[in-house]
Amino acid sequence: MAEANIPKKNLHALLIPYPFQGHVNPCVHLAIKLASQGITVTFVNTDYIHHQITSNPINGSSSGDIFAGFRSESGLDIRYATVSDGLPIGFDRSLNHDQYQASLLHVFSAHVEELVARLAGDGDGGVNVLIADTFFVWPSAIARKFGLVYVSFWTEAALVFSLYYHMDLLRLHGHFCSQGRRKDLIDYIPGVKAIEPKDTASYLQDTDTSSVVHQIIFKAFEDVKKADFVLCNTIYEFEDRTIQALNSKIPFYAIGPIIPFGIKNKTVTTSLWSEADCxxxxxxxxxxxxxxxxxxxxxxxxxxxxxxxxxxxxxxxxxxxxxxxxxxxxxxxxxxxxxxxxxxxxxxxxxxxxxxxxxxxxxxxxxxxxxxxxxxxxxxxxxxxxxxxxxxxxxxxxxxxxxxxxxxxxxxxxxxxxxxxxxxxxxxxxxxxxxGKSREEVKGAIGRVKMSLENALSPTGSSDQNLGLFIDGLMDKAHKSNGHV
Known part of the structure; x- marks a missing residue:
């Protein structure tokens, strides 16, 4: 395991979450996890997400840096930047979901590229690693253009990643993108136990795959195959066979659970809405x-x-x-x-x-x-x-x-x-x-499952070990790319 607080000379990662609450939250805690290992991190929110977080009176000034308090307390090198998602801040993204997604698909990358050009050109301290949410369609092109190591961050289960990753097999067998879609068990995805079609992600069950979301999924999972590494917010013990199979195709590291443990001293605010205290x-x-x-x-x-x-x-x-x-x-x-x-x-x-x-x-x-x-x-x-x-x-x-x-x-x-x-x-x-009886059964089961999470995060646990292996690989890849890390 890489030792905490030992500077990883010249490793500077730009970390960009998909601009939804459920993606921003784990990315914030991934930034803290990586910075705790001595990596410089620049965290990037969209202007809209930044506005939503900071415009609530409880969250502080609209001109604020959401990591400012945490940075002063921890001393970790986490920087902060914002970029436009291509739409006005006042645009109703909930009501106009498809238009919002289309902007992320077609427009957002140009704004990211401007930021990368600026930060990657900062000499020895410049950005040399791009960590981007898997659902973005552009990271490999930007990473290649600026000579960055490309890390894809998957915020969901490895099982879901594998099903998307193997869409070609689902098509070939008639379980996706076909008239008269098959309803029998899907038993041919490497490392995945037989699964019923009704239990696959909803977008894999759709008969109409022309939506903007499907365009994003198709392009994103072409792009992720060009990543140098994939980080996943799961633990090896939950999905060992699936992770082993994915690792035969792409370096895939389970480093979860990436969740907000320190609720009593919460110094990084990520909520898009004012929080009620009940x-x-x-x-x-x-x-x-x-x-x-x-x-x-x-x-x-x-x-x-x-x-x-x-x-x-x-x-x-x-x-x-x-x-x-x-x-x-x-x-x-x-x-x-x-x-x-x-x-x-x-x-x-x-x-x-x-x-x-x-x-x-x-x-x-x-x-x-x-x-x-x-x-x-x-x-x-x-x-x-x-x-x-x-x-x-x-x-x-x-x-x-x-x-x-x-x-x-x-x-x-x-x-x-x-x-x-x-x-x-x-x-x-x-x-x-x-x-009643049902409650006692699920309570007992969840206690056992929690032990797996705790063990994974221990100093000798799978997630801690995987984080170390990832950082070692990142150092090696950056060294070969830049010749001086």
Whole structure:
């Protein structure tokens, strides 16, 4: 393992997250992890993401550097920059999702290239490593143009990466991009146990693959095959066979979990919305009695499903904290909850627009998490030993549900048929998770899975060892590229 705080002479990495909350969060903590190993990191947010984070009064000045406080406390060399994503700051990216994605696909790279040209030309201290989210389509071209080592950062499970990486096999076998798509088991992806098509990422189940998101996925997974290294926010013990198979094709390092451990001394603010503090309310509830409900920062829920879930919560009579962000249905829908919902629930539930998730999950009164199955949420739940009720909405969440419910047994489905959300089934499954035999089974399983996370992060654990191997490889690659590292 590379020793912490030993400067890695001339290693200066530009780190660019995909501009969504669920991608920015792990990238911030990756920056801290790498800087702790002596690597200079320049973290790049889009102007819009920077504005969202810093315009909230609780988060500080709009002209601020989100790492300023952390840098002064830690002494780590983490710098900060912003670039345009090609759209005005006031543009409604939630309401105009496709236009936003198209700008990231076609326009964003020109702004990044201007920044790289400036920072890569700073002499011996200049940027010589580009770490970019795997969903970007341009990193290999920019890295090649400026002679940078290219590291791709995958923020999801290795299983999902492998399915995307092998889209050619899925096409060849008729499980993707074909009329009359096959429904039988997919049993030919290297290192992946047989998986049902319904458990692949939602974009791999679509019959229409002409969308801007599909264009991004296709181009991104052509580009990642040109990366020098891939870092993944998972642990080897979760996905050993899949990671071994990927390593035969590309240097692939599992260095997770990359999650916000230090919640008490949180000096890097990443939230795009003002965070409500519900700690005092939670303090009034018995241990393990509260269900935390959140569907993440990005995916939308239909009005029908949201109403049925709301009615199911009321029927269950379980204590709950529900994060209902302003655009959960649409940014044009001001109040998507049923009339009178909060009044009816006032003795046992509260609704908030946003919160610090780790603060809530780590509170002793939390006994379960009704989740969209985002990968960050799953890792954070495991770390806090909070069992899950799964309601996947799109993208990798569908596959993550399989891992949680079918493979690891640390949660259960909200509805057996995702297309038929009904308040009675919602209430029944919430009750199953929060009390009784089912609860004891998932609690025991999640305790065992957490031990794997803890072991991976120990000084002799797989993630710590993999980080060291990655840094050694990075040093060697940069030495060959630059001749002086």
């Amino acid at each position: 700690t005092q309310w939670l303090n009034t509830k018995p241990k393990g009695s509260v269900l935390y409900v959140s569907f993440g920062s990005y995916a939308h829920v239909t009005k029908h499903d949201l109403v049925e879930i709301a009615k199911g919560l009321l029927l269950s009579r379980v204590n709950f904290v529900w994060v209902v962000r302003p655009d959960i249905v649409s940014s044009e829908e001001n109040n998507p909850l049923p009339d009178g919902f909060e009044t009816e629930a006032e003795n046992f539930g509260i609704v908030i627009p946003w919160c610090c998730q780790m603060t809530v999950l780590s509170h002793p009164s939390i006994g379960g998490f009704l989740t969209h199955c985002g990968w960050n949420s799953i890792l954070e739940s495991i770390w806090c030993e909070v069992p899950l009720i799964c309601f996947p909405l799109l993208t990798d969440q569908v596959t993550n549900r399989k891992l949680v419910v079918d493979d690891w047994k640390i949660g259960m489905n909200l509805c057996e048929d995702r297309s038929l959300v009904a308040k009675e089934e919602v209430a029944t499954n919430i009750s199953r998770l929060m009390c």
